[in-house]
Structures are given as structure tokens and as C-alpha cells.
Amino acid sequence: MHNMVHPQGRVHSTIDYSQNPFIVIWEVTRACELKCIHCRADAQTKPDSNQLNHEEGIKLIDEIYEINNPMLVFTGGDCMMRDDIFELSEYAVNKGMRVSMTPSATQMVTKERMERAKRAGLSRWGLSLDGPTPSIHDHFRGIHGSFALTVEKIKSLNELGMPLQINTVISRYNYESLEQMAELVAELKAVMWYIFLLVPTGRGQIDDCISPAEHEKVFRWLYELGKTAPFDIKTTAAQHYRRVVIQQKTRENLVDKGDIRYEDSIMDTAYLIDGLKRAPQGVNDGNGFIFVSHTGDVLPSGLLPIKVGNVRERPLKDIYRESPILKELRNPDLYKGKCGICEFRFVCGGSRSRAYAVTGDYLESEPYCVYIPPAHRILHMSLTTN
Numbered sequence: 061m062h063n064m065v066h067p068q069g070r071v072h073s074t075i076d077y078s079q080n081p082f083i084v085i086w087e088v089t090r091a092c093e094l095k096c097i098h099c100r101a102d103a104q105t106k107p108d109s110n111q112l113n114h115e116e117g118i119k120l121i122d123e124i125y126e127i128n129n130p131m132l133v134f135t136g137g138d139c140m141m142r143d144d145i146f147e148l149s150e151y152a153v154n155k156g157m158r159v160s161m162t163p164s165a166t167q168m169v170t171k172e173r174m175e176r177a178k179r180a181g182l183s184r185w186g187l188s189l190d191g192p193t194p195s196i197h198d199h200f201r202g203i204h205g206s207f208a209l210t211v212e213k214i215k216s217l218n219e220l221g222m223p224l225q226i227n228t229v230i231s232r233y234n235y236e237s238l239e240q241m242a243e244l245v246a247e248l249k250a251v252m253w254y255i256f257l258l259v260p261t262g263r264g265q266i267d268d269c270i271s272p273a274e275h276e277k278v279f280r281w282l283y284e285l286g287k288t289a290p291f292d293i294k295t296t297a298a299q300h301y302r303r304v305v306i307q308q309k310t311r312e313n314l315v316d317k318g319d320i321r322y323e324d325s326i327m328d329t330a331y332l333i334d335g336l337k338r339a340p341q342g343v344n345d346g347n348g349f350i351f352v353s354h355t356g357d358v359l360p361s362g363l364l365p366i367k368v369g370n371v372r373e374r375p376l377k378d379i380y381r382e383s384p385i386l387k388e389l390r391n392p393d394l395y396k397g398k399c400g401i402c403e404f405r406f407v408c409g410g411s412r413s414r415a416y417a418v419t420g421d422y423l424e425s426e427p428y429c430v431y432i433p434p435a436h437r438i439l440h441m442s443l444t445t446n
Contacts, residue, residue: 077348080128092138138164153181162186165210186225192240279304345412346389363413397425402433
């Protein structure tokens with residue numbers, strides 16, 4: 061890691077994503093009691109007998125720590141359905157790692173477990189809320205009563221003073237309710253609203269995705285919301301939000317387009333509360349971001365289901381640094397169509413997982429982006445005139 065001086069004088073730490081990820085997501089178990097419509101994992105009711113055992117989990121944490129100590133997120137399935145989740149958490153925290161957890165809001169999330177998570181030193185707890193009303197959220201999560209239970213668990217976290225992240229998947233089911241959703245996120249005192257733009261993998265289907273124009277509308281709305289919201293906003297599988305932020309800042313004469321670094325334009329007050337800094341430069345599938353499944357398979361992300369190795373067979377460091385597929389994903393000049401010639405390709409790059417889900421090719425253009433790069437227009441004009 062080295063420091064980089066921005067043209068406006070601010071100093072930033074940058075990470076060489078070809079060597080180290082900024083964030084590692086570990087699916088500690090596939091087991092989950094919910095039946096979410098969008099589930100990428102097709103979760104099951106009981107833990108897989110082949111999931112990484114405790115000793116393998118400890119070894120994995122050591123390997124993650126060795127690649128420049130990235131942020132570590134325990135996810136699932138439902139990580140609460142893993143018996144040793146707090147032993148693993150405490151081990152990682154004691155090594156000096158920044159750890160957060162995204163359990164499902166079920167009866168397994170007891171006040172006692174919340175208190176133990178706080179004692180273990182977890183930085184942030186993430187819970188999913190996918191609509192401002194029970195009818196929307198419960199339909200999406202596939203369990204009646206999930207909304208009420210989630211709100212109850214969030215209020216308990218607030219009482220404990222545990223920093224809260226609310227995760228929301230934007231899809232056809234809640235697109236018309238985002239204003240009310242933002243009000244609820246504020247009311248529930250979240251430090252971060254983590255927005256996922258649906259990728260049609262697993263149970264999440266293309267018909268449930270909002271249109272490219274609606275993606276753009278959401279991004280512009282999020283940009284304006286971010287100016288006044290009492291919480292930070294972060295997006296996943298929405299790389300083109302970075303392009304929108306830069307364009308909006310440029311239109312407002314707040315930055316020169318040639319100078320802007322994406323992280324300069326994003327509020328980061330949640331970091332002051334729980335120490336979890338946002339990435340110094342945008343991550344993408346396999347590029348600053350890596351996913352380890354419950355059985356040790358390594359994927360560019362949970363939404364890009366291509367196996368690039370297994371931690372039972374090779375150290376995570378070697379897989380991340382040497383996988384030919386990951387190297388391709390980290391080279392925007394290899395992207396096809398308009399993404400490959402877009403001037404925003406190094407700061408955006410489009411969602412590689414969505415490109416794969418829709419086209420079967422992880423190097424194809426982001427299929428839900430409306431932007432036409434000038435270079436693409438020129439190429440199109442030369443082809444039509446010849």
C-alpha cells in the first residue's frame with residue numbers, strides 16, 4: 061500500500077488490487093431459515109456436512125490476514141446457523157482484523173448473541189430490509205413476519221449501541237417505495253444504507269430487475285439523497301453509480317472530470333463511528349473483492365459463480381494473485397463492447413457479475429447501463445458511414 065496525493069491536496073491510501081483485495085466475504089454456512097426470492101445461494105435448512113470446519117476456518121482467517129489484512133465479512137446463508145461463529149469472530153478481531161457480520165433476522169438473533177457480538181469486537185452488524193412495509197419485505201424474504209422481526213432486532217442493536225448497516229436489494233418489488241425506505245433507514249438509525257442492485261443469479265431472475273433507465277434514475281436519486289441523509293450510502297453490483305457521481309459532481313462544477321477520484325466524492329461518516337473505511341478505489345468482482353464459499357471454493361464474488369480455486373487446495377493469496385480469470389477481471393481494457401472503450405472503465409467497469417448473468421460472458425458490457433461513451437458513438441458513426 062502507498063499514499064497518493066490527490067490534485068486537490070488530500071492524501072489517500074491506495075491498494076494494488078492485483079495483489080490484495082480490500083474486502084473478503086466468507087460464506088461461513090449455506091444454511092438459512094429464510095426463502096428469499098433473490099437468494100444467490102439457494103440456501104438450505106441445515107449446514108452442509110462438507111462446509112469448512114473450525115480448524116479450516118481458523119486457517120482461512122490466517123490466510124486472509126496475510127493478504128494485507130482486508131476487511132472481513134461473515135455472511136451466509138445465515139451465519140448465526142454456524143455454531144462457532146463467535147469463536148471465529150473473536151479469533152479474527154484478536155488478530156487486529158476489521159470484522160462485520162450479516163446474519164438473517166430470525167429468532168436465532170437473540171439479545172444475548174448481539175451482546176456477545178459486541179463483546180467480541182465486531183465493527184458492524186448488517187441486517188436486510190427490502191421494503192418499508194411488511195407486505196413488501198415479507199414477500200421478498202419469503203417468510204411472514206420477517207419485517208416485524210427485523211425491525212425488532214434492529215431496535216435491540218440500537219439499544220446496545222452496535223453500529224448498524226441496513227442492506228436493501230433494489231428490484232421490481234420495491235422500486236416504487238424507495239423514498240419511504242430511505243425514511244425508514246433514517247428512523248432506524250443506520251450508519252450505512254447498503255444498496256444492492258439485483259443480479260439475476262440463483263433465485264434472482266431477470267424479470268425482477270429494474271430497467272437500465274430505472275437504474276440511472278435510482279443512481280441520480282441516491283446521489284441527491286446522499287447530500288442530506290443522516291446515513292452513508294454504499295452500492296454493490298452498481299459500479300455505474302460511480303460514473304453517475306462523477307458526472308453529477310462535474311455538472312455542479314464541484315470537480316474537474318479529469319481530476320476526480322471516486323472516493324473523494326463520497327461521504328464516509330460511518331467510518332468515524334465503527335472504523336470500517338470504504339474502499340480507497342472502487343471494487344468489482346475479483347478486483348479488490350473476493351468471495352469464499354462454505355466449502356472453500358473461491359469466486360470473484362458471490363454473484364459471479366465461477367470457481368477460480370479452493371482454499372483447501374491452495375492458499376487464498378495464490379488464488380487471488382494468480383488466477384487467470386481474476387487477472388482478466390482486473391483488466392478493464394479486456395472488457396467488450398462499450399465498457400471496453402468507456403472513459404469510466406477504470407473507475408466503473410460495470411458489474412461483471414451482471415454481465416455474466418445476462419450474457420454468459422463476464423467480460424461483456426454492463427447490460428443495465430444507459431451511458432453511451434463518446435468513443436462508442438464515434439465507432440458507431442464510422443461503421444455506419446463506411
